Amino acid sequence: MILTLKKPTKKIAPVIKWSGSKRQVAPYLSQFIPTSKKYIEPFIGGGAMLPFRGTKNGLAGDIIPELIGLWQIIRDEPEKTAMEYEQRWNKLQKEGHEVYYAVRDSFNKERNIFDFLFLTRTCVNGLIRFNSRGDFNNSFHLTRPGIHPNTLKKIINTWSYYLQGVELKTIDYRETLAVASKGDFVFLDPPYGGTKGRYTKETLSIDDFFKELERLNQVGAKWMLTFDGKAGKRQYEYPIPTNIYKHKLLIKTGNSPFTKTMKTTIDAVYESVYLNFQPPLELLTESNEIRQQKATLF
Numbered sequence: 001m002i003l004t005l006k007k008p009t010k011k012i013a014p015v016i017k018w019s020g021s022k023r024q025v026a027p028y029l030s031q032f033i034p035t036s037k038k039y040i041e042p043f044i045g046g047g048a049m050l051p052f053r054g055t056k057n058g059l060a061g062d063i064i065p066e067l068i069g070l071w072q073i074i075r076d077e078p079e080k081t082a083m084e085y086e087q088r089w090n091k092l093q094k095e096g097h098e099v100y101y102a103v104r105d106s107f108n109k110e111r112n113i114f115d116f117l118f119l120t121r122t123c124v125n126g127l128i129r130f131n132s133r134g135d136f137n138n139s140f141h142l143t144r145p146g147i148h149p150n151t152l153k154k155i156i157n158t159w160s161y162y163l164q165g166v167e168l169k170t171i172d173y174r175e176t177l178a179v180a181s182k183g184d185f186v187f188l189d190p191p192y193g194g195t196k197g198r199y200t201k202e203t204l205s206i207d208d209f210f211k212e213l214e215r216l217n218q219v220g221a222k223w224m225l226t227f228d229g230k231a232g233k234r235q236y237e238y239p240i241p242t243n244i245y246k247h248k249l250l251i252k253t254g255n256s257p258f259t260k261t262m263k264t265t266i267d268a269v270y271e272s273v274y275l276n277f278q279p280p281l282e283l284l285t286e287s288n289e290i291r292q293q294k295a296t297l298f
């Protein structure tokens with residue numbers, strides 16, 4: 001079934017900008033999240049779905065230690081995190097871009113998480129990028145001063161609140177999934193196709209991944225998987241065995257300019273979403289009014 005995102009939905013300002021983030025579709029997808037004992041997210045990245053999880057009890061993992069470190073300080077030390085950013089940002093405004101490169105060198109040696117946060121908010125387009133040696137290698141965004149500390153402080157405090165009750169771990173997704181049991185809900189947004197290897201050298205074995213989904217079915221955990229999609233005639237889909245899931249949605253998320261044989265066309269972009277459970281029928285109509293979702297407040 002193809003569903004169209006008809007209305008702009010409430011979006012939450014990201015605290016960690018992550019390319020491939022589900023920020024645009026998170027308020028919409030959140031309508032499909034059932035109540036659960038525990039919310040589990042094994043590929044957390046920028047965590048766009050987390051605030052919508054609907055139960056306080058959460059477990060989130062990712063393979064990148066610096067990313068999980070950043071999530072942990074935001075959850076546990078929001079005041080200190082905001083202050084550390086402010087100190088570096090003030091120095092940057094006074095002394096210029098060399099501050100950025102000094103922080104970057106220092107981060108690549110010491111892996112200080114506050115340095116990491118500063119880099120993510122002052123680098124070109126906020127793109128978190130590591131080279132093959134694992135060093136952060138994006139450059140300073142010359143034409144922008146970086147997010148103002150007062151603005152970031154508010155965002156950090158909001159996210160610290162959203163993160164309460166979420167255990168955060170640097171682990172492979174299979175370890176995260178090992179704790180899932182009956183009554184839990186798992187949101188899966190794995191790296192795939194175009195994003196494979198963007199942050200790490202690791203690639204994901206699709207066969208192993210499918211086995212994990214089957215195992216979740218067996219233990220009785222519900223899951224939602226976002227997986228590729230299509231733009232115009234280009235398909236990005238890996239065939240997912242039809243016996244693994246119960247329901248597939250194609251969600252129209254917008255249009256993307258695509259240059260083809262010297263002329264630019266505008267292609268509709270769809271996100272594929274798979275569920276291993278039947279969602280409420282009222283969510284499955286073209287006329288479904290997109291509710292102005294608010295993040296769940298605990």
Ligand SMILES: C[S@@+](CC[C@H](N)C(=O)[O-])C[C@H]1O[C@@H](n2cnc3c(N)ncnc32)[C@H](O)[C@@H]1O
Nearest residue numbers: 020021022043045046047048062063172173189
């Ligand atoms: C598409 S991103 C998730 C984006 C996230 N949903 C968001 O809204 O920002 C996929 C994430 O999976 C992580 N990842 C890649 N391989 C992994 C593995 N084997 N185990 C756990 N996480 C992994 C990547 O580091 C990346 O953060």
